[in-house]
Amino acid sequence: MNGFNGKMLFVDLTNGTTQVETFDEKFAQTYVGGYGFGARILLERMPAGADPLGPDSMLGFVTGPTNATGPLFGGRYTVVHKSPVTGGWNDANSGGFFGPELKRAGFDAIFFTGISEKPVYLWIKDGEVELRDASHLWGQDCKEVWETLKQELDPRVRVATIGSAGENLLLSSNIINDGHRAAGRGGCGAVMGSKKLKAIAVRGTGAIEVADKDTILSVNQVISSTLADPPAPLAGYLNGNKKWGTTSLTYNSALSGDSPVKNWGGSGIVDFGEQRAAIFKPEVGDQYLTSHYGCAQCPMRCGAEYRVDTGKWPLGDTERPEYETAAAYGCNCLNDDFEAVMKCNEICNRAGIDTITGGSIVAWVMECYDNGVLTKEELDGIEANWGNAEAIVALTEKIAAAEGCGKIIGNGQLWAANYYGKGHEYLTTASGIELGMHDPRMPGVDGYIRPFQYDPTPGRHVKGGDNRTPLSDPNRGNADVAKTAGTEILNTSGMCLLGGAALPPNATNNFVGAVLGFDFTPELSLTTGRRIWMLRHAFNLREGITRDKMDIAPRIAGNPPIATGPNAGIVREPEKAGDLFFEAMGCDLKTGMPKREVLEQLGGLEIAIEQLGL
Amino acid sequence: MISIRIRYIGFHPYVFPEEMSFPVGSSAGDIFTVLAETVGVDYDVFLYEHVFLLDGVRLEEGVFLRPESRELMIFTMSMGG
Numbered sequence: 001m002n003g004f005n006g007k008m009l010f011v012d013l014t015n016g017t018t019q020v021e022t023f024d025e026k027f028a029q030t031y032v033g034g035y036g037f038g039a040r041i042l043l044e045r046m047p048a049g050a051d052p053l054g055p056d057s058m059l060g061f062v063t064g065p066t067n068a069t070g071p072l073f074g075g076r077y078t079v080v081h082k083s084p085v086t087g088g089w090n091d092a093n094s095g096g097f098f099g100p101e102l103k104r105a106g107f108d109a110i111f112f113t114g115i116s117e118k119p120v121y122l123w124i125k126d127g128e129v130e131l132r133d134a135s136h137l138w139g140q141d142c143k144e145v146w147e148t149l150k151q152e153l154d155p156r157v158r159v160a161t162i163g164s165a166g167e168n169l170l171l172s173s174n175i176i177n178d179g180h181r182a183a184g185r186g187g188c189g190a191v192m193g194s195k196k197l198k199a200i201a202v203r204g205t206g207a208i209e210v211a212d213k214d215t216i217l218s219v220n221q222v223i224s225s226t227l228a229d230p231p232a233p234l235a236g237y238l239n240g241n242k243k244w245g246t247t248s249l250t251y252n253s254a255l256s257g258d259s260p261v262k263n264w265g266g267s268g269i270v271d272f273g274e275q276r277a278a279i280f281k282p283e284v285g286d287q288y289l290t291s292h293y294g295c296a297q298c299p300m301r302c303g304a305e306y307r308v309d310t311g312k313w314p315l316g317d318t319e320r321p322e323y324e325t326a327a328a329y330g331c332n333c334l335n336d337d338f339e340a341v342m343k344c345n346e347i348c349n350r351a352g353i354d355t356i357t358g359g360s361i362v363a364w365v366m367e368c369y370d371n372g373v374l375t376k377e378e379l380d381g382i383e384a385n386w387g388n389a390e391a392i393v394a395l396t397e398k399i400a401a402a403e404g405c406g407k408i409i410g411n412g413q414l415w416a417a418n419y420y421g422k423g424h425e426y427l428t429t430a431s432g433i434e435l436g437m438h439d440p441r442m443p444g445v446d447g448y449i450r451p452f453q454y455d456p457t458p459g460r461h462v463k464g465g466d467n468r469t470p471l472s473d474p475n476r477g478n479a480d481v482a483k484t485a486g487t488e489i490l491n492t493s494g495m496c497l498l499g500g501a502a503l504p505p506n507a508t509n510n511f512v513g514a515v516l517g518f519d520f521t522p523e524l525s526l527t528t529g530r531r532i533w534m535l536r537h538a539f540n541l542r543e544g545i546t547r548d549k550m551d552i553a554p555r556i557a558g559n560p561p562i563a564t565g566p567n568a569g570i571v572r573e574p575e576k577a578g579d580l581f582f583e584a585m586g587c588d589l590k591t592g593m594p595k596r597e598v599l600e601q602l603g604g605l606e607i608a609i610e611q612l613g614l
Numbered sequence: 615m616i617s618i619r620i621r622y623i624g625f626h627p628y629v630f631p632e633e634m635s636f637p638v639g640s641s642a643g644d645i646f647t648v649l650a651e652t653v654g655v656d657y658d659v660f661l662y663e664h665v666f667l668l669d670g671v672r673l674e675e676g677v678f679l680r681p682e683s684r685e686l687m688i689f690t691m692s693m694g695g
Contacts, residue, residue, distance in 0.1 A: 233659070236625035236690070252623050256665050256689030269667065269687070442691060443665050443672060468662070566665045566672055566689065 001025050002211040003065040003515040004033070004108045008041075009129060011122060013195050014055055014114030018129050020107075029518055030604040031535075032528060033064035034492035035091035037109055038080030039535035042089075044607050045111075048542045052084040052187070053169060053194035055115045061102065061160065061200065062109040064494025066297070068100035068208050070216045071511040072223045073499035075100055075296030078491070079183040081191045085171045085412060086431045088540040089456045090186030093491060094160075095295035096178030098202065101158040105204025116196040121161075123153060125203045134198035138167065141350035142176035145199050154203045161199035162189045163352030168402035169193050170410035172357040176349060180319045181295065184354040186433065186457065211517025215510055222504045227299055234501050238300075241498065244282035245302035246323035250330070251280040257442040257566030259327040262334055262386065263363035264428045264439065264555055267565025276336035284338060285320055293319070300499055306342065313343040313393070321345040321355075324461075327437035328359025329392060333366055337389035344396045351400035357412055360434035362395050364413040367426040374423065380404040429459065430552040431545075436461025441558050441567040446471070450480065450577040453552040454592075456536035462497055463487060471576050477584030480577070485529025492532055530585070531602045534594060537587075538608035547582060547592030618683060624664070624690025628653040640679040642666070649688070665689040 001024065010019045031040045038060045050056035059081045066074025077099025083090035102110070106127035119134040137145050145161040158178060165173035166189030173189025174182050210216060230238040240248030253259040254277040255268040262271050278284075288308055294301030304320035321329075321341050329335060329344045348355045362384075368374040369384035376383055380398060382405075384391045398406030409416045414432045417423040428435060430452045438461045440447030451464030464487060466479040473479075490497060490508045506522060513520030520528075554560075558571035579589055586598030596614040599605040608614075615637055620630045630652060636645060650660035666673035667687040 232627070233655075236627050240625045248625055252625060252690055255623055255687075256691060258691060269670065443674070444662060444691060564670065566667055568672060 001028070002209050002517040003069060004028055004063075004208065005103065005106055005206075007107050008109040008111065009107045009124075011110060011112045011131070012114045013112055013116040013120065013131075013197060016116070016131055018131070025516065025518075028065065028516055030528070031532065032489060032492040032512060033108070033494060034062050034078040034093065035080050035536065036488070036492040036532040038062045038078060038091060039089065039532065039539055040607065041109075041111060042080060042082070043535060043539050043542070043611055046082065048611070050082065052082040052087070052191055056113070057082055057191060057194070058111055058113050059188070059191050059195065059197075060109060060111045063099045063103045064492055065515045066494040066511050068103040068296075069210045069515045070213070070220070070297070071495070071515065072220050072297055072299050073496040073503070074494050074511065075298055076494050076496055077102065079175055079188045081186075081188060082539075082543070083186040083433070083457075084190050085187040085433045086458060086545075088431070088543055088545045089536045090188065091457055091536070092174070092183040092185045092188050094175070094177055094181045094183040095298070095496060096158070096181030097296045098158045098160050098177035098181070099494060100296045101204050102202045103204070103208060104206045105202045106206055110200065112195055112197060115194065119196045119198050121149075121197070121199040121201060123201045125154070126205055137161075137198045139164075142352050143179045143350055146179050149199065149201045153201055157201050157203045159199050159201045161352070162192045163350055164400055164402060165189055165351045165353045165410065166193035168407070168410075170353070170399065170402060170407075171412050171415060172353050172361065172399060172410050174352050174354045176352050180349045182349070182354065184356065185460065189352045210515045212514035215514035219504065219507050219510050219514075223499075223502050223507070224299060226502045226504070230502075237501055240282070241302050242300055244285070245304060245320060246498065247280070247285060247320060247326060248282045249323050250326045251277055251282065253323070253327065254280055254331040257439060259331050259437055260428070260435075260439050261331045263332060263367040263426060264553075265367065266334070267562055267567060268331055269566065270564045272331045272334060272336070277331065279336050279338045280326055280330060288342075289320075290317070295496070298496065298499070300502070302498060308339070308342060311339045313339055315342060315346050318342060318346045319349065324437045325355035325359065328356050329362065332359055332363045332437070333392055334387035335389055335392055336387065340389035340393050343393050347393070347396045347400050353396070353399060353410075356436060357434045358396060358399060360428060361399070361409050361413055361416070362392050364416075364423065364426055364428065365395060365409055368423040371426070373426070374420065378405060378420070427553050428556060430556070431458040431550050433459040435459045435556065439567060440556065440572050441562060441570040443566055443570060446572060446577060449552075449557060449572040449574045450581055451484070452556065453574045454547065454550055454578045454581065456533070456540050458550060458552075462491070465581070471573060471580065476577075477580035480581045481530065481584040482526060484533060484581075485526045488529035488532045489525050527602055531604050533585075534599065534602060534605060535608060537592065537594070538605070538612055541593060542611050546590075547578065547587070548590055616679065616681060616683060618679070619685040620688070621685065622688045624688065626663070626690055628655070630688070636679050638679055638681050642673045642675055642677050645673065645679065645686070663691055665691055
């Protein structure tokens with residue numbers, strides 16, 4: 001078939017058995033790939049109410065049609081499972097080379113069930129599959145695991161693994177591939193760790209057929225031309241990303257109201273200040289630069305390798321912290337020590353900790369400490385004053401080691417607040433998960449307030465939705481749905497959101513259609529994107545997560561409003577934005593339950609109709 | 615007319631003069647119009663892309679330039695990353 005191998009691998013870790021199942025073109029055209037495939041499979045095969053860390057829990061690694069088929073920016077795969085953080089649907093995607101390599105190794109997706117008696121890893125080489133003992137890898141960090149398996153298996157092997165955080169089932173844990181690319185959110189590392197699955201190693205030399213190479217090449221040429229000489233409105237953004245990656249935004253965002261400051265309670269220009277924010281000017285990091293890094297099929301190469309030989313934390317070879325990391329461990333903690341941010345980034349990459357959650361936990365701890373809610377004794381002697389770089393590193397090290405207070409705070413703000421029985425007033429979470437580093441109170445736009453609260457994966461800056469159309473505009477709901485559907489297609493196709501600015505109109509649809517061999521019109525794309533969103537939403541509804549149970553910390557919407565700076569006085573209306581969105585989606589405004597006829601119109605949702613009893 | 619210090623923090627290749635003069639009483643819209651013309655960008659696009667602080671207070675509809683106004687900071691809204 002075009003675009004995929006047409007093969008999914010199912011691994012039962014309890015019994016140590018594997019089974020290959022096939023799928024056809026119709027399945028691919030209906031669910032695209034990534035979490036479209038994932039939600040369809042898990043909704044059907046994972047029992048409702050299953051413990052996310054129990055044997056019935058399923059964990060999937062799913063590629064998209066653009067992986068290993070030529071489209072520029074098409075290098076991302078997706079991890080899918082039930083989140084131990086939110087209790088609902090979770091997907092987290094990652095770049096690097098793992099996804100395309102998995103596909104070239106003969107499988108479009110792997111789904112794990114069960115729990116192994118002892119640590120194992122899965123080794124796939126050109127269609128051959130073997131579960132192997134991972135006793136010697138258990139305890140190794142994410143970079144060590146990759147190096148070990150390169151030596152043992154193949155120098156070109158690609159590895160997705162957990163570190164100490166996943167082994168210790170911390171809810172802030174993630175899955176790291178290629179040494180430092182992260183499927184970051186939702187506690188996926190803990191799910192993998194609960195299965196005693198340390199790593200997946202893949203090596204593939206196969207080729208994937210595509211239906212229409214010429215269209216792929218022609219769209220690629222437009223992207224290449226745009227990147228080589230970006231037109232004026234895009235020049236600053238794209239040239240900045242080419243040179244400095246997402247860190248090209250950090251200084252600007254720390255002051256403009258985009259980045260959260262002081263655990264979402266402050267203002268960058270007032271509480272952090274230009275002088276302290278200046279350490280996040282992108283050129284500051286150039287002194288550490290050794291090379292640029294790009295994921296598979298990426299012409300932008302927004303990553304960078306650093307070397308740090310001096311200072312308080314001489315890390316040696318490391319990676320440039322992404323914007324989200326720099327904001328979470330920087331201005332959100334009032335931290336102006338870039339070396340500390342690099343150190344925390346390295347700790348997280350090695351231990352397999354989500355840096356958004358990690359930095360957000362530290363910011364919450366600091367606000368609790370500042371207000372006398374948490375004490376030095378409760379924090380193992382760490383004086384967690386705002387901006388204390390040594391404390392920020394120490395707390396992150398505690399989490400990585402799952403030691404002392406790290407065992408508690410490493411499970412996230414809400415879990416820690418419930419454990420301590422205090423600090424709930426300082427939570428900055430949505431449905432229990434920490435938020436991406438973009439403040440919806442920024443003037444002019446709603447930002448991510450609606451998807452933060454109401455996406456099936458709450459708290460994400462990579463989901464949804466229209467935020468430009470005012471809530472008073474009668475077209476707002478439809479516009480939000482349309483843009484959400486577009487994001488669903490981009491994510492499930494395996495494309496990278498960061499490359500979006502370089503894409504010509506309709507590029508992702510053209511790529512998907514050209515790879516799979518069908519006319520993927522904008523209308524069909526809208527229907528398909530809505531279908532995929534509805535699958536994820538149905539998974540949550542089946543778990544009892546109705547709309548009225550999806551919450552967000554009041555301060556995120558401006559309750560109470562920020563007093564100073566660009567975001568002063570701004571109050572967002574997530575309930576109204578949610579009403580408009582759910583109405584346009586064809587869902588009940590209180591529960592979010594979709595109407596049966598809406599699912600029938602969208603098609604491909606028989607499983608949702610059945611599971612929701614509609 | 616008063617002279618206002620202009621500071622731009624953003625990633626677009628826009629170049630603003632270090633100081634610009636505006637009549638006292640200019641509305642936010644008047645100022646945005648001049649700024650958009652200065653860098654040659656459509657008014658709506660320019661407005662959508664940026665956040666403005668006049669002496670630390672958000673410059674928006676209903677705010678007017680006062681004799682004591684001194685500094686205008688312009689930030690590019692950076693969503694994503």
